Amino acid sequence: MADGSTTRRGKAWRGRYTHPDTGKRYQRTFARQVDAQRWVRQQLEALDAGRWVDPRGGRITFERYFVQWAERQVWTDGTQKAMSLAVRSATFNDMQMRKIQPTHVEAWVKSMTVTTDERAKPLAPGTVKTRFTNVRAVFRAAMRDKVIAVDPTEGVRLPRRRNREAAMQIPTPADVKRLLDAADERFLPFIAVCAFAGLRLGEAAALKFSDVDFLRRELRVQRQVQRRTGGAVIISLPKYGSERAVPLPDDLLSILSAHVQLDHRGTWVFAGAEDDPPSQSTIGNRWRQTALRAQVDGLTLHSLRHFYASGLIAAGCDVVTVQRALGHSSATTTLATYSHLWPSAEDKTRKAASVLAGEVLRPDGGIAGARGGD
16 A cells, blocks of 8 residues: 655645555655645555556657667567557657647647648558557557556547448459469469469568478468568568468469479579569569559559459358468458458348249249249
């Protein structure tokens, strides 16, 4: 139990208390005894209720706190980069944590959605949300560390995002066929791996020949190529929960087998400069050239992953099967992304009723035959 007291020093009154866990003593001077007593009582009540924050801790700046907190985190290089980027973009970096208000966060969010520089584009709503989420993680860590009492991101509204169903571009089988026909013989297998195995760009770029098991008819996703300023190739573990074995259709195995005979150089399935796999920028350039020749507009390489997911769902695969095939960390992520592709209860009812109607009304090819008509 924490204890506190007030003492008089000349014309001033000093309130003080000792933290029961750390043994640290805190004090503050007031002109009136009643104010000193009130402050001590508030601090002791906050300690008892678990709402206490270190009055000295909130003086640290947002950026400085992030640096200290980040040193204790076990992050991948990608997470470290994303967190640092979000924090650097914050317009309240040099402010003390205790002084940051929701209005400061709102102003930062607004600054990401508008720009006065003609050469720069406003950030997409999805990017704004990602940066906001990363910055919110810093504030919530500060609350756990008793640096601040309230999260200033609470209640801040973000730009509206397009409905997933409207925003998602899913290629048609004809689109994929045109892309394969337009691709050169060394890039065609890359498109096929993304379209028929659902790999992300970085995962496909980091495939080794040893990852493809032709006997078991599967490939193992064990690493990814990440983007880095300057064009260097960085190889890391895949996203959390994305290591997986993907069953391969026979047609894709045939494409990969032909590719092995054509271009079996070194370790990587898709060769880049020297002994490295291709960089994301190299793959991006090849994709744009292929899409231009195929006359396919509005699609990205990631759209092929949506094509793969939509095919699994159309074939009747359940959410866990799709989650594992795509390497999502949870089924919640899969549903959040593709829930609109699964048939609704009405769709299932309609399909079941259609089967019944067909069995009754079209045994000989039509209603008339079922009724014994001419």
